[in-house]
Structures are given as C-alpha cells and as structure tokens.
Amino acid sequence: MKMNAIVLAGGIPQPGDRLYLYSNGGSKALIDVAGKPMVQCVINALDESKFVDQIIVIGLSQKTGLTCSKPIHYISNQGRMLANIVAGSEKSLELRPNNDYLLVCSADIPALRGEMVDWLVKTAMQTEDDLYYGVCPKEVMEARYPASKRTYTKLKDMELCGADINITRISIIKQHMQTWEALIGNRKSPMRQAAIIGFDTLFQLATRQFTLESLVKRASQRIGIKGRAIVWEKAEACMDVDKPHQLELLREDLARQIRSEKAKARAKKK
Numbered sequence: 001m002k003m004n005a006i007v008l009a010g011g012i013p014q015p016g017d018r019l020y021l022y023s024n025g026g027s028k029a030l031i032d033v034a035g036k037p038m039v040q041c042v043i044n045a046l047d048e049s050k051f052v053d054q055i056i057v058i059g060l061s062q063k064t065g066l067t068c069s070k071p072i073h074y075i076s077n078q079g080r081m082l083a084n085i086v087a088g089s090e091k092s093l094e095l096r097p098n099n100d101y102l103l104v105c106s107a108d109i110p111a112l113r114g115e116m117v118d119w120l121v122k123t124a125m126q127t128e129d130d131l132y133y134g135v136c137p138k139e140v141m142e143a144r145y146p147a148s149k150r151t152y153t154k155l156k157d158m159e160l161c162g163a164d165i166n167i168t169r170i171s172i173i174k175q176h177m178q179t180w181e182a183l184i185g186n187r188k189s190p191m192r193q194a195a196i197i198g199f200d201t202l203f204q205l206a207t208r209q210f211t212l213e214s215l216v217k218r219a220s221q222r223i224g225i226k227g228r229a230i231v232w233e234k235a236e237a238c239m240d241v242d243k244p245h246q247l248e249l250l251r252e253d254l255a256r257q258i259r260s261e262k263a264k265a266r267a268k269k270k
Contacts, residue, residue: 001125002053003099003167005046006088009039009107010059010077018244027060029107031247034254038241041110041254043068048114051121052103056091058084059107071095082181089173099170101125106164110250111236120165120237123230130172130225134163135212136238137231144235147249157211163230163238172225179223 009029013019022031029039039060046052047068055070059077066072075091078084085104092102101124103117124132138152138159152159173180210218212229220227232238241247 001101001121002051003101003103003121004054004056004092004096005052005103005105006056006058006085006092007039007042007046007105007107008059008081008084008088009057010081010084011107019241019247022244022247028241029060030064031241033110033241033247033251034258037064037066038110038250039064039107040066042105042107042112043072045112045114045117046070046103046105049117049121050114051118053099054092054095056088056095057107058088080181082177086173089170093170101167102170102173104166104168106240108241109164109237109239110241110254111239112165113236116234116237117165119234120167120230124167124228127228128226129228130169131227132167132230133216133227134166134230134232134237135160136163136235140233141235141238145239145249145253148235148239148246149243150238154208155210155212155215156208160212161238163232164240165237166230176223176225 007029009027011028012026013023013028019028019031027039030037032038033041039057043055043057043066046055047070052070055068055072056075057066057072058075060066061074061076073091073095075084075087078087088104089102092099103121105112120132120134138150138161141148141150141161150161152161212231216227216229239246239250241250
C-alpha cells in the first residue's frame with residue numbers, strides 16, 4: 001500500500017537553544033550530519049522505501065537543493081506543528097485524493113533507513129486503525145545508542161520513548177483539534193499529556209499502573225479514535241536530534257557507517 005509522507009522541517013533553533021550554534025540561526029533540519037543536511041538523510045530513507053509515493057517537506061523551500069528521485073513538494077512553515085500537519089495532509093489529499101493514510105516524519109532522525117520505513121508501513125497496515133504511534137523500548141535504544149541519554153516513560157511492563165515517524169488516517173487530523181494541539185504542545189512531557197487525557201490517567205501513569213496496551217486503550221477511548229502502538233525493534237527511527245550530544249553521537253555513528261560501506265566497496269573491486 002503506497003502513501004505520501006510529510007517531513008516536518010520547520011524548526012529554527014533560537015538563541016539559548018543548545019543547537020543554535022550548530023544551525024547558525026538557520027533551520028535545524030539543515031544542520032550537517034556526515035556531510036549532508038540531516039533532512040536529506042530522512043528524504044533518502046523515504047526515497048528508498050517502496051511504500052512511499054510522494055514527499056511533502058514543510059518548512060523549507062526548493063532553494064535548499066534537496067534531492068529525491070520521487071516527486072517532492074514544499075510548503076512554507078505554518079507556525080505550529082499541528083498547522084503544519086494539517087497543511088501537509090491537505091496537500092497529500094490534493095496529490096492522492098483517495099489515499100486514507102499519511103506518514104508523518106520528523107526531519108531530525110538522520111539514521112532512518114528505507115527498510116525501516118517499509119517495516120513500519122507493512123506492520124501498521126496489518127490492521128485498520130486511525131493512528132499508529134511508534135515506541136522504542138529502553139533496552140533497544142540503550143543497546144544501539146548507549147550514550148543517547150533519552151528520557152523514558154515508565155510503564156508497568158516496559159520503559160519506552162517515542163518514535164519520530166508515525167502513520168495517521170488523514171480523516172482524523174482535523175478532528176479533536178484542541179486535544180491534538182495540547183498533546184503536541186506537550187509532546188516532550190508524557191505526564192502533561194496524560195493530564196490532558198484525564199487526571200485519573202495521570203495518576204495511573206505516575207504510579208506505573210498502565211501496561212502499554214492498557215495506556216493505548218485508555219488514550220484511544222478518551223480521544224475518540226482507534227490507536228495502535230508500534231513497538232520498534234530498531235532504535236534509529238526513535239533517535240532524534242534534540243541536544244548537541246545527540247547530534248555529535250549521530251554524526252560519529254553515520255560517519256563510521258559511511259567509512260565501513262566505502263571499505264566494503266573497495267574490497268569488492270579487488
């Protein structure tokens with residue numbers, strides 16, 4: 001099943017943000033990672049995916065010189081993340097009127113690969129839910145990136161962090177706008193998100209009474225959607241760049257991968 005993808009690339013670090021020195025006042029998505037803008041790494045992964053049709057980049061323009069073999073479209077930053085998602089979904093419907101689902105991807109996960117995008121689509125499309133939200137267990141993240149220093153949500157059955165590429169049914173995006181706005185605005189604080197869903201939910205999350213399945217069920221009921229958690233077995237889709245040490249970690253990791261690939265290519269030629 002093919003679907004369009006939107007890439008959220010509108011963030012600009014401000015003075016005081018620890019990534020400001022790396023962006024030089026420009027877009028976070030254009031910060032260099034292993035010789036290319038990190039958003040280009042994300043577009044390369046979407047380009048490699050056999051399930052992605054067209055790509056919509058929000059917050060950048062054609063002048064950035066991004067390359068892609070698939071059709072790529074640009075929308076200016078709408079000022080808020082939810083407004084960007086709405087604008088991207090409207091553009092997607094314009095391009096594919098009969099498409100039910102949309103990939104929503106952050107521009108700051110440069111370790112993403114095409115096969116990972118394919119795995120997500122194939123795994124999600126086994127059911128017909130409204131929202132597929134990816135999570136990464138702590139042990140998976142720590143095994144791949146032991147120095148990542150991610151913040152984890154503690155549940156009864158696991159500790160986890162969120163993925164930065166998810167799938168949504170387009171028709172639900174404009175529903176429950178106030179709730180979406182509040183949840184997105186507090187996306188870095190699971191406790192605040194839980195309070196938005198309900199104080200009983202906050203209490204149960206704080207006291208680790210929820211399993212992942214029961215938390216998804218509660219949130220889905222409160223919002224009025226059918227949600228499903230996608231548990232990642234690879235950490236790359238959940239390793240975003242929020243802090244300088246995470247940027248340096250990914251720079252080093254991706255540079256090492258490039259050196260390894262070049263060495264293998266040279267060995268084949270001999």
